[in-house]
Amino acid sequence: MRAKTEKVDGEAQTLYEAFKLNAEAVSARVDRAADSLEAAFKVTEIVRQVGAKKVVAEPSPLVDSLGLDALWNESGPSLHRGNLRLHAPDAEVGISGLDLAIVETGTLVQDATCIGGRLVSMLPPVHVALVRTDRIVATLRVALDRYSGNLNGLPPYLAFISGPSRTADIERVLTIGVHGPGELRIIFIDRPGVEAV
Amino acid sequence: MSGTTIKGDIQAALTNESLRRALGRFADAYLDSREAAYQKKDFSALREEIAALKSQAAGRMEELAGQFADEATRHGAIVFRAETAGQAREYILNLAREQGIKTIVKSKSMASEEIHLNKCLAEAGMDVVETDLGEWIIQLCGQRPSHMVLPAIHMTRGEVAGVFSRETREDLPPDIPRLVKVARENLRQKFLKAEMGITGANIAVAETGTLVMVTNEGNGRLTTTLPPLHVAIVGLEKLVARFSDVAPILEALPRSATSQQLTSYVTMLTGPAPAVDAFNTPVQKEMHIVLLDNGRTEMQRDYVFKEALQCIRCASCLNVCPVFQLVGGHVFGHVYTGGIGTILTAFFNGMENAAEIQTLCLGCERCKDFCPAKINLPRLISKLRTRVTREKGLPLTQRLVLKNVLTNRQLFHALLRAVSAAQKPFVKEGTMRHLPFFLAGQAGVKNLPAIAKEPLRDRFKKNGGREAERNALRTGLFAGCLSDFIYPEIGTSMVKVLEHVGFEVVFPQGQTCCGYPARQLGAPEVMADVARQNLEAFESAGVDYILTPCPTCTHSLKNVYPELLAGDSALQVRAAAMAGKVCDFAEFVYHQGKGGLVQKPEFKPLNKKVTYHDSCHLKRSLGITVEPRELLKMVGADLVEMSFSDRCCGFGGSYSIKYHELSAHILDQKLACIQETGADLVAVECPGCLMQLRKGLADRGQGAPEAKFLAEILADQL
Numbered sequence: 068m069r070a071k072t073e074k075v076d077g078e079a080q081t082l083y084e085a086f087k088l089n090a091e092a093v094s095a096r097v098d099r100a101a102d103s104l105e106a107a108f109k110v111t112e113i114v115r116q117v118g119a120k121k122v123v124a125e126p127s128p129l130v131d132s133l134g135l136d137a138l139w140n141e142s143g144p145s146l147h148r149g150n151l152r153l154h155a156p157d158a159e160v161g162i163s164g165l166d167l168a169i170v171e172t173g174t175l176v177q178d179a180t181c182i183g184g185r186l187v188s189m190l191p192p193v194h195v196a197l198v199r200t201d202r203i204v205a206t207l208r209v210a211l212d213r214y215s216g217n218l219n220g221l222p223p224y225l226a227f228i229s230g231p232s233r234t235a236d237i238e239r240v241l242t243i244g245v246h247g248p249g250e251l252r253i254i255f256i257d258r259p260g261v262e263a264v
Numbered sequence: 265m266s267g268t269t270i271k272g273d274i275q276a277a278l279t280n281e282s283l284r285r286a287l288g289r290f291a292d293a294y295l296d297s298r299e300a301a302y303q304k305k306d307f308s309a310l311r312e313e314i315a316a317l318k319s320q321a322a323g324r325m326e327e328l329a330g331q332f333a334d335e336a337t338r339h340g341a342i343v344f345r346a347e348t349a350g351q352a353r354e355y356i357l358n359l360a361r362e363q364g365i366k367t368i369v370k371s372k373s374m375a376s377e378e379i380h381l382n383k384c385l386a387e388a389g390m391d392v393v394e395t396d397l398g399e400w401i402i403q404l405c406g407q408r409p410s411h412m413v414l415p416a417i418h419m420t421r422g423e424v425a426g427v428f429s430r431e432t433r434e435d436l437p438p439d440i441p442r443l444v445k446v447a448r449e450n451l452r453q454k455f456l457k458a459e460m461g462i463t464g465a466n467i468a469v470a471e472t473g474t475l476v477m478v479t480n481e482g483n484g485r486l487t488t489t490l491p492p493l494h495v496a497i498v499g500l501e502k503l504v505a506r507f508s509d510v511a512p513i514l515e516a517l518p519r520s521a522t523s524q525q526l527t528s529y530v531t532m533l534t535g536p537a538p539a540v541d542a543f544n545t546p547v548q549k550e551m552h553i554v555l556l557d558n559g560r561t562e563m564q565r566d567y568v569f570k571e572a573l574q575c576i577r578c579a580s581c582l583n584v585c586p587v588f589q590l591v592g593g594h595v596f597g598h599v600y601t602g603g604i605g606t607i608l609t610a611f612f613n614g615m616e617n618a619a620e621i622q623t624l625c626l627g628c629e630r631c632k633d634f635c636p637a638k639i640n641l642p643r644l645i646s647k648l649r650t651r652v653t654r655e656k657g658l659p660l661t662q663r664l665v666l667k668n669v670l671t672n673r674q675l676f677h678a679l680l681r682a683v684s685a686a687q688k689p690f691v692k693e694g695t696m697r698h699l700p701f702f703l704a705g706q707a708g709v710k711n712l713p714a715i716a717k718e719p720l721r722d723r724f725k726k727n728g729g730r731e732a733e734r735n736a737l738r739t740g741l742f743a744g745c746l747s748d749f750i751y752p753e754i755g756t757s758m759v760k761v762l763e764h765v766g767f768e769v770v771f772p773q774g775q776t777c778c779g780y781p782a783r784q785l786g787a788p789e790v791m792a793d794v795a796r797q798n799l800e801a802f803e804s805a806g807v808d809y810i811l812t813p814c815p816t817c818t819h820s821l822k823n824v825y826p827e828l829l830a831g832d833s834a835l836q837v838r839a840a841a842m843a844g845k846v847c848d849f850a851e852f853v854y855h856q857g858k859g860g861l862v863q864k865p866e867f868k869p870l871n872k873k874v875t876y877h878d879s880c881h882l883k884r885s886l887g888i889t890v891e892p893r894e895l896l897k898m899v900g901a902d903l904v905e906m907s908f909s910d911r912c913c914g915f916g917g918s919y920s921i922k923y924h925e926l927s928a929h930i931l932d933q934k935l936a937c938i939q940e941t942g943a944d945l946v947a948v949e950c951p952g953c954l955m956q957l958r959k960g961l962a963d964r965g966q967g968a969p970e971a972k973f974l975a976e977i978l979a980d981q982l
Contacts, residue, residue, distance in 0.1 A: 089525070152544035156456060171304075172526040180537050185489045189482060207526065208511045215507055218472050223339065224488075224537035227530035232482035234444060235522070236398035236416055237424050239290055242444045245397060246451065247482025247528070 082170055082203040083255060090173030093230030094243055095251040099200065103132040103260035110135065110162060110195055113252050114144055117193050119159035123147045125183035129164030129197045132260035151186045161187030161248070162195045165228075167213065168255070171206040174229040175253065178222040185224065194248040196228070200255040270595065270620050274926055277591035282420045284590060288933075290417065291589040292908075297523035298580070298634075305515060307636070313512045315574055315638035321470075321504045322573035325564050328470035328503040329555055335473030339535025341551040349379035349558045349612075356381060356462070356495055357388055359552060363493065365390060365460045369451075371477075371484040372396035373464025374412055374577065375497040375556050377599045378612055381462070392462075393454045395483040397447050404431055410593030410601060413521045413579040418592045451483070456542070461487035462495045466577070467513055468502045468555075474534040475553065476510055478517055480527045488531065492539040495552045500560040501573040513576055516636035520578035559611040568647050572607045574637035579604075581631035581641055586912045586930050587624050596621050603631050603641045610648055619652045626919050626930075627784060628880040628912035646783065653786025666782050671793045673776035680715055680749045713750050713955055720752035724771035736768045740807035742798070742821060742846075744814035745777050746951035754813045754951060757979035758849055762811070764982050765857065765865050774801030778820040781917050788828060795825045799838055802845075810846045813975060815882035815950050816917075822846040823885060848882065850949055850974055854891040867981040869900035874977075875943035875969075876903065877934070877957065878910035879950035892949050892974050899981045901945075906937040915956035931960045938969060949974045 087097040100106035110133060114122055122144050124130045135146055147154040155161060163184045167176035175196055179185045188194045204210050214221055232247030243249050277283060321328055333343040346352035360368065368390055370376065382403065385392045394403040398415035402408065404427045409415030416424070425438040428446050436446060463484055467476035475496055477484045488494050504510070510532075518524040539549035563569050582588045582602030593601030598617060600608040603625065610618035622645055629642040657663065669676050720743050739762055747754045759769045775798050779791030798821070802810055812818045822843045829835040857864060874896055882888050889910075896903050914920060914930030934957070938946050946961075946969050948954050957971040 093525070093528070150544045152540045152542065156452075174526055174530075182489065182538050182540055185485065189485050189489065207514060211508070211511050218507055221472055221474060221507075221532070221534045222537075223533065223535050225532040225534070226485070227526065227532075229524075229526045229528050229530075231528065232480070233528050234397045234481050236396070236401070236414060237419070237421055237440050237443060238286060239293070239414065239417065240421075240440045242441055245444055245448055245481040245483070246395065246455070246486055 079200050085170045086168050086203055093173050095230045095253055097253045099255040102258045106254050106256045107133040107138050109254050119144050121145050121158040122160045123155045123158040123187045124162035125187050127164035151183045155186040155190040158191045160193045161191040163188050164197045167210050168198050168203045169210045174227050177226045179224040179226040180222045189247050193250040196253045198255050200257045273595045274591050283418050283592050287589050294583045301519040301523040311636050311638045317509045318574035325500050331470040339473050341535050341553050343553045345555050347557045352379050352554050352556050353384045367458045368392045368460045369395050369454055369458040369487050370462040371487040372399050375464050375499045395451050455486045455490050458491045460493045461491040463487050465496050465498045468498050469507050471506050474532050477531045478527050479529045492547045493550045497554045499556050517576050517578050520580045520636045563611045571639055574639050575604050576637055580634040584630050584634050590929050607644050622648050626916040629884040649786040666787050666790045715749050716752045720748045720755040737808045738768045739809045739811050740805050741771050742810050742812040744817040747813045751951050754973045757975040760979040772801040772805040778817040780816050780820045792828050811849050815879050818848050819881050819885040848888050850892040851888050867899040870981050872944045874901035874945045874947050875906045875941045876947045879953045880912050883910050904941045906941045913953045913956045915952040935960045943969050946971045947974050
């Protein structure tokens with residue numbers, strides 16, 4: 068049993084390393100946490116670095132597992148988890164949970180049917196994306212195959228995100244951060260807390 | 265559009281230094297970055313997959329449109345089938361009016377450009393804002409996109425700063441990150457207030473009613489999320505049958521379009537997703553999908569042009585086009601530009617609109633290698649040319665020449681000989697200032713070669729057939745007009761090499777022009793006529809192989825004749841038999857030598873630095889790149905590769921006369937690559953390229969390398 072766990076861990080490590088390489092090639096920054104608590108500290112550190120006073124987070128099991136409300140209480144930035152259409156436009160950081168990560172392209176996949184997940188990942192200049200480490204797949208085709216089994220249940224809004232928003236429309240010079248976030252910070256969580264998915 | 269207008273536009277584009285620099289830099293960088301993006305993919309397998317799924321979808325377009333509409337409706341979308349651009353505009357305008365819409369944001373959609381939607385909505389008093397950075401720039405200056413992926417590629421940062429300064433009433437510096445930030449801030453306000461969002465789509469999946477959008481800036485996501493009303497305009501060619509068809513297109517589109525593994529955002533919409541209003545109150549999202557026909561069904565019913573529906577709009581055919589690279593998109597006069605744009609314009613705007621722009625194609629066939637949907641664009645443009653010619657007719661002199669002269673070999677050759685005599689006063693050191701050649705007659709063309717005093721065919725007659733060695737295989741030389749009448753030394757060099765290694769060489773006197781120029785001018789029936797004459801000439805000569813020094817002739821004999829004569833089954837069989845014997849000279853010599861079938865040639869070593877130019881038809885129609893280089897190494901040449909060795913030299917037959925300035929610019933780029941290598945010699949295996957390169961190198965004067973035909977280089981070392 069133990070040997071098997073180690074093997075799984077080894078595979079996860081390989082996939083994680085490969086994902087990190089490809090996602091960083093498209094200007095995302097990738098980190099990994101052992102559990103939700105460590106992830107919460109990493110998110111807090113990002114928020115501190117950004118100097119954010121206002122943070123929005125979508126209601127999702129992965130985000131809930133971090134327990135940010137309790138961690139930040141009065142000392143931290145204001146955290147808004149509802150009324151996102153009003154709060155997301157002037158928040159500095161948005162936090163959301165994503166469903167899959169694709170090694171091949173450094174991409175995250177999200178069932179973005181709930182509008183909250185879209186608003187927090189689009190409007191603030193920094194997007195913090197939480198993903199479970201065991202949800203890394205090798206290729207785009209494998210990721211799409213996950214949805215082909217139940218085509219009737221395709222999410223109305225399925226989003227694929229590879230790095231921050233970018234453009235090369237002026238003289239083909241790559242510029243990061245147009246309409247979407249200019250920073251994408253991805254945190255993998257090996258063992259999300261009990262409340263998790 | 266009249267001919268003088270397009271020539272005026274070309275002239276203006278050629279004198280626009282910043283445009284040429286921008287396009288040139290892009291074209292150079294594109295090749296490497298695209299290759300890097302495909303590094304871990306098998307491009308040829310991928311494009312087979314896409315061509316198959318898209319051509320099947322095109323074949324079932326109507327059925328898939330119905331299925332898509334049913335599925336999307338089932339998921340809560342409202343689908344409208346628009347037969348014409350007018351119907352699509354009217355539907356969207358009415359919808360906006362009914363709901364009292366005042367502010368609209370749009371993400372990039374070529375279909376909306378195609379139906380000129382902005383103008384119609386703006387005239388109705390609505391505030392319509394393009395939110396894709398490039399589209400916003402051109403909207404602010406009232407232009408058309410010049411490129412379907414990079415709409416404002418023709419503009420510099422300085423020009424953009426000017427446009428944004430006017431818009432924001434600020435004095436903005438030409439600093440790109442700053443300009444992008446200005447766009448973000450200005451457009452963010454528009455997004456938050458917009459009542460309606462308009463998008464296009466890259467793929468529409470019939471099986472699930474899903475729309476797939478491929479974007480980078482994030483404006484597509486905002487447009488589909490913030491306003492509670494979403495309208496998507498989707499051309500029928502975007503339909504695919506299955507959800508599994510999405511993956512191959514997503515693998516190719518970003519790689520070919522922007523050299524990305526995947527764009528920053530890919531969004532898949534299956535029916536409306538939940539929405540909230542500006543006060544975060546949940547509201548019912550409305551999703552309208554306008555399925556646009558506007559000429560696509562007509563295209564689908566056309567057995568030739570149906571192929572163009574396979575296009576996934578990556579614009580790689582624009583990015584590798586030597587003509588686009590010089591003049592940009594606006595010269596094309598319509599929304600869709602470049603090679604594929606020419607075909608789309610013919611169907612979406614009417615054939616008459618493509619009549620002039622189709623002549624911009626040089627026929628270098630480079631785009632064919634890059635198309636991720638495997639569209640044979642050069643073939644489609646050539647077919648378009650035939651149709652335009654059929655409708656418009658050729659100019660009288662050309663028609664007379666083609667129909668009465670080219671099909672009558674004795675008359676054609678007699679005329680060429682007469683020219684040889686008449687040109688004497690004009691000839692200076694083998695080239696002439698003014699070519700009294702009936703196909704020419706344009707000012708500014710200089711350093712054209714003279715017609716040879718003694719054509720190749722006469723040299724054969726004089727020497728008689730040499731006594732063939734016992735058991736020697738017999739090769740027949742198909743000279744082609746340029747080697748026969750202008751560069752007979754190419755032919756004599758080939759004979760020298762072939763006889764040296766032990767072949768018999770004959771020259772069937774009944775041979776004439778291969779006919780390819782006639783087809784290029786839109787008269788395939790003239791080519792079919794001369795094809796029959798050439799067939800007879802070579803059948804009666806009883807040859808084992810047919811060798812030509814000209815890749816266009818080789819391509820004609822080998823690939824075009826069987827297709828051209830397919831209407832007559834007996835002729836087709838004969839054409840196929842002849843095609844089987846046709847071989848390029850370098851390919852033949854190299855492989856015969858390697859196979860040990862002939863004696864090994866003994867060459868005196870050539871102690872020169874040589875660079876090799878890949879002729880368009882030799883590389884792309886015949887796939888020959890290795891053999892000429894190997895032969896050069898065999899003669900001991902110090903082979904140095906030039907950059908972009910397979911980029912066209914700008915000759916393109918009569919193209920260099922019709923668009924001589926464009927041709928001269930393409931030639932200049934080629935010459936710069938050649939001279940950069942410091943080679944003494946540039947080797948070519950196409951008489952057209954030889955003519956073009958010699959013309960250019962003569963202008964460069966002393967110290968410029970010499971252009972020489974491969975067969976000549978070999979023969980000189982025997």
